[in-house]
Amino acid sequence: MTDPHGPVPASARPAVSVDPTTATRPRNRRQLIVEAAGRVFSERGYHRASMEEIAACVGITAAALYRHFPNKYALFAECADVMADRLVAALDDVPAGAPPADLLAAVTRVTVAHRSSGGVYRWEARYLKPEDRRRLAVKFGRLVGRVDEAVQRESPLPDDRLRAVAALGAVGSITMHHTSIAQRRAEELLLASALDVAATDPATAPGAARPVRLPAQPVPRTRRAEILAAAIPLFARDGFASVTNGQIAEAVGLAPSALYRHYPGKVDILAAACLQAAGLLAQGVEQTLQGVSGPREAVVALAATYVAYSFEHTELNSVAEAELAGLPAELRRPLVLAQREHIAVWEQQLRLVRPDLDPRQARVLVHAGFGVAVEAGRRLRWRDGGDRRDAVTALVVGALGL
Structure with missing residues (x-):
């Protein structure tokens, strides 16, 4: 987020x-x-x-x-390559056999130093040509492999690189938000978060106070809703800018001109998708937090809800995360407010559990948890299942230092 x-x-x-x-x-x-x-x-x-x-x-x-x-x-392809090359070079400078702390510290220094330009690969890499995407995947594969080797040497578990990927997700989260924090403090927080993730056994779920029950994505019962439902997977697969009105119209059996009877333009369909995502997540949080007895249980419940939402609404979530910046200011404003409210709930509960954190530090760690959920979910290819959700939830809670 x-x-x-x-x-x-x-x-x-x-x-x-x-x-x-x-x-x-x-x-x-x-x-x-x-x-x-x-x-x-x-x-x-x-x-x-x-x-x-x-x-x-x-x-x-x-x-x-x-x-x-x-x-x-x-230029775009070089930007993506440069960040990967920096990270690989940073690890190449760390001696073989070094502990996870040394490797993750090197990655964290580079990532924080290039925070404003380091997020290109997170969502925008889908616009790379296949050969460029494969080359980038090889570089990140080397990065993950080196971190996983160190993590497994220190605490061996059959997790198929999940902890290594999640730890790197915690570090990389700093590129996805604008929370103002001193560089050194950011490095300290993210390194501690990544090490906590690396030391977490994904098989040891923290146990939410009650099962997470999210509202279902609405069944499309109107033409407007059908258009929205058809557009979301297209936006998720190809990116908003690459999808045409003709493709959306074809998916619902309409002429392209007929879309304008329901939405003024394609960007309004995107805004509706983002609002739907925000609404489903907010409803899920509200339901899950009812009856929670204390702040620690609340944080675990928030983590479980966010993970469940990410697995159940993967396409919708990816569209909302990747495309928000492309909305005009007037359409983006209510979504920004919804995000602030969601993050504020996490921040408040986390600081009750960890009074050592100030608001900015708590916000950085909340985003580290989001980063863990995204990268661990991708590693699992978003194949759903209770054990997978529990594993990712355990890693998210670990990222928060609980």
């Missing part, structure tokens, strides 16, 4: 005015371009980002930018 708190994104701030005819060309200009592009892609998404915007962030013209990269896709 993307945190709405934080400073104005770099891409929204005016660039420093630079006269390209008089400015001294820095030797690391290509690196500066990749850094700026990573920030813009992370904040705005691949399709909404423009070469002109990226060039302005570097203080050069778009024509100068094209001298370094032939098109936006080439």
Whole structure:
């Protein structure tokens, strides 16, 4: 879940005015371009980002930018590669046989240092071409393998790399929100969270106070609801920008022009999907927290609810997470408020259990829990089952330091 708190994104701030005819060309200009592009892609998404915007962030013209990269896709692919290469290089510098703490500390330093540009791969990697996606997967596979080797050496469990993936998810979560926190404190929090995840036995579920019962996704009984239900899996599979009105209309047996009788535009369908996601999660939290006796039970119940929601509504959740930034401000506003309310519930209960945390620290750990749920769920390919939900819930609770 993307945190709405934080400073104005770099891409929204005016660039420093630079006269390209008089400015001294820095030797690391290509690196500066990749850094700026990573920030813009992370904040705005691949399709909404423009070469002109990226060039302005570097203080050069778009024509100068094209001298370094032939098109936006080439720049995007390099951004994804650069972050993976940084992480792999950081682990290569750690001696063989080092404990998990040393490996995860190296990963955490790199991730926090490049927080604003490091989130490109989380959702936007689906826009990479298959060969580029495979190459990136190999690099991250090396990263996971090295961490898993150390984790298994310290506490062997037959978890099929689940703890290693989840620990890296806790660290990577810092790239997905804007909570303002000092770099060193962020590193300390995330490293502790990742180590707690690595030390958690996924087979030891924390045990929620009562079974999680989420509201079902509404059965489409109107044409408007049918359009929404058809669009969600298309958005999840191909990304909002890649899906056409024609594809949505075809899925419900309508002419493309007929969609406008139900939604003013495609972006309104996306907004409806995000609102549905927020509503289902809020209802699930409300039901699950009824009758919970204390803050620790409440935190465990929140973790179990979020995991259950992620497994039951995987496509809907992925659309809401990945595409929120692409909504116009007026459509995004109610969703941002819903997110803030959801995170505030977690934050309040977590701080009752852990009074050592201030609000920002608690918020960072809550997002670490979300990161664990996403990456562990992906590792399990979102194949549902009580034992899988319990395993992921145990790892999320571990990320919170309980």
